[in-house]
Every structure is written in C-alpha cells, then in structure tokens.
Amino acid sequence: MATKEHKENPKTPNVNFINFQGQLRGIVKDIKEHNKKEGLKKFFGSKNENPHVDGSILLKDAPDNKEVAKYVKQLDKEPTNAETRLHLVNVVMAAKKDHGLSSQLNMMLQAAIPIYLGDITPTILQIVVHSYRSYLERLGNIHKQNMMAIKSTALKNVNMSMIDVNSADAEDTNVKDGESVQTEIRIAESLVENCEPVIQSIQTKMNSTLSHEEIEELTAEGKASSSFFGGSAEKANPNKQNMIIGKAVQAIEMLKQIPLLQGAGLDLAKQ
Numbered sequence: 307m308a309t310k311e312h313k314e315n316p317k318t319p320n321v322n323f324i325n326f327q328g329q330l331r332g333i334v335k336d337i338k339e340h341n342k343k344e345g346l347k348k349f350f351g352s353k354n355e356n357p358h359v360d361g362s363i364l365l366k367d368a369p370d371n372k373e374v375a376k377y378v379k380q381l382d383k384e385p386t387n388a389e390t391r392l393h394l395v396n397v398v399m400a401a402k403k404d405h406g407l408s409s410q411l412n413m414m415l416q417a418a419i420p421i422y423l424g425d426i427t428p429t430i431l432q433i434v435v436h437s438y439r440s441y442l443e444r445l446g447n448i449h450k451q452n453m454m455a456i457k458s459t460a461l462k463n464v465n466m467s468m469i470d471v472n473s474a475d476a477e478d479t480n481v482k483d484g485e486s487v488q489t490e491i492r493i494a495e496s497l498v499e500n501c502e503p504v505i506q507s508i509q510t511k512m513n514s515t516l517s518h519e520e521i522e523e524l525t526a527e528g529k530a531s532s533s534f535f536g537g538s539a540e541k542a543n544p545n546k547q548n549m550i551i552g553k554a555v556q557a558i559e560m561l562k563q564i565p566l567l568q569g570a571g572l573d574l575a576k577q
Contacts (some may be wrong), residue, residue: 317486320407320445320479321493327569330415330422333358337385337423359385361394361416367409368401386518388420392433399437407448407477410441414566422570424518426557431508431567438566439501446494448477449487497565504563512560514553524550525577 314322336356357363360382368374377394381387395417399405405413417437420430481487524547554574561571 315486315489317483318481318490318493320481321490321497323565323568326415326566330418330566331569331573332356333415333419334422337419340385358412358415358419361391363412364394364398364409364416367398367405367412371397371401373397374401386423388423388425388430391416391420392430395433395437399440405440405444407441407444407479410437410444413437414441418566418570421561421567422573424516424521424574426561426570427515428508428512431512431560431564432505434567435501435505435508435564438564439498442494442498445479446491446498448479449481449491449494452477452479453484453487500563507563508560512556514556516550516553516557520550521554521574521577524554 314324316322319325333356336359340359360378362378362382365374365378374394374397377390377397380390381394384390395413398409399413414434414437417430417434420426421434479487479490481490558571558575561567561574
C-alpha cells in the first residue's frame with residue numbers, strides 16, 4: 307500500500323515546512339544544473355533564474371555591503387561552497403537589527419542549503435537553528451503586533467502607548483483568519499522552545515562531520531549498495547564505507563529534530 311502523502315494546512319503557509327523542504331530541494335537541483343552549465347557560461351554568459359543559487363536574493367537586505375557582494379560573486383562561481391554561503395548569511399544577518407519576515411525566510415533557506423547538498427557539521431547545524439529560530443520569533447512577533455494593531459483600532463481612545471502598533475510597520479503574513487494566526491503563533495512558539503534542546507543535542511552528541519563528497523563516494527556506481535543501510539558493496543573499502551554510514555546515521559538523528567531539515571534526513575536515508 308502506498309504511503310499517504312502528508313498535506314499541510316494552506317491557511318498556515320508560514321509554518322508549512324514540507325513546502326520549505328520542497329523549495330530547498332528545488333534550489334539544490336538548480337545548483338547542480340548551474341554547475342553543469344558553468345563551462346558554457348564562460349563563453350556565452352548567463353544569469354541564474356533562481357537567486358538562491360548564488361545567494362543574490364539577500365543582496366537587497368545589504369545593498370551597499372561590499373562583503374555581501376563578494377560572497378555572492380564567489381557563490382556564482384562555486385555555489386556548493388558551504389563556508390562561503392554561511393559567511394554570506396552571517397554578514398547579512400548582522401547588517402541590521404530587524405529583518406523583515408521574507409528576509410528571515412530567505413536567510414533560513416540559505417543557511418539550510420549546505421545541509422541539503424550533503425555537508426552536515428555541528429557548526430552548520432547551529433547556524434541553521436539560529437536562523438530558523440530568528441524566523442519563527444519574527445513570525446510570532448509580527449502576528450502579535452498585527453493583532454494588537456487591530457485591537458487598538460477597535461478600542462480607539464484606550465491608551466496603547468506601551469505597545470508598538472504602528473500599522474505602517476505591519477507586515478503581511480498572508481494569513482487572513484484569526485484561528486490560523488493563533489495556530490501559527492502556537493506552532494512558532496513550540497518550535498522556538500525546542501531550539502535550545504536541539505542546540506544542546508548538537509553540541510553534546512554530534513562528534514563527526516559529513517561531506518557531500520563522502521556521500522557521493524558512498525553512492526557512486528560500483529562502490530555502494532542499492533540501499534544505504536543494507537546489502538553488499540563491491541570495490542569499496544568496507545571500513546571506510548561503514549565509517550561514512552555511521553556518520554550519516556548520526557547526522558540523520560540530528561536532522562530529524564528540525565522540521566526544516568527533515569527532508570534532507572529522508573533524502574540521506576534513501577541513498
């Protein structure tokens with residue numbers, strides 16, 4: 307019997323992490339296509355249709371920052387470079403105190419790209435969790451501010467001076483009904499609360515790193531079995547193969563704790 311596909315609530319788009327997983331898989335696919343076309347690009351010139359490939363989607367958040375422009379240029383040449391991408395995220399995140407929800411989402415996706423490419427380290431995971439928590443906190447705050455703005459309009463002469471309810475600063479979250487707003491707030495707060503235990507787990511339990519090169523080596527034709535966790539492999543160093551599998555199992559244990567990264571864990575387990 308086929309597994310029933312899980313469907314998320316379209317009324318709560320900001321916490322639909324299966325959709326975000328799909329976006330990340332699409333970005334990874336575009337990165338691989340970009341690498342294939344790199345040789346032709348040198349002769350004919352080309353622009354990425356997906357601004358997540360080279361990170362240029364973050365340029366608008368720091369338009370005059372030369373360091374950001376430098377990292378985007380580097381990613382255009384080498385979009386699989388995890389270190390460069392994480393530097394980009396960190397610089398943009400530090401560029402100003404308050405980022406809008408769409409910017410927080412883009413930074414969260416950018417931080418997660420190396421994981422979906424197969425580069426999984428404690429440092430990368432902690433940066434992803436940080437950007438993930440910032441996105442969720444921003445989402446919850448926007449909803450609460452918007453709710454207070456509505457209440458202040460209805461209350462008219464009631465003193466709301468201690469709460470920032472400036473409608474000009476309100477962001478559209480594309481959530482139209484009160485029940486869905488409350489649902490997104492509850493989910494966001496629950497996930498934020500879980501971030502610290504996840505970070506503690508990464509710091510205390512994850513003692514290895516996994517690279518996309520190791521995954522490619524393991525799954526290469528003639529070097530890996532048809533299933534990641536079973537069967538026999540020919541022309542491979544069994545000790546090295548078992549070591550990589552062990553690191554992958556540990557990585558999957560970490561990834562399954564974070565809804566944004568669960569898709570990467572499933573993809574890794576299938577290889």
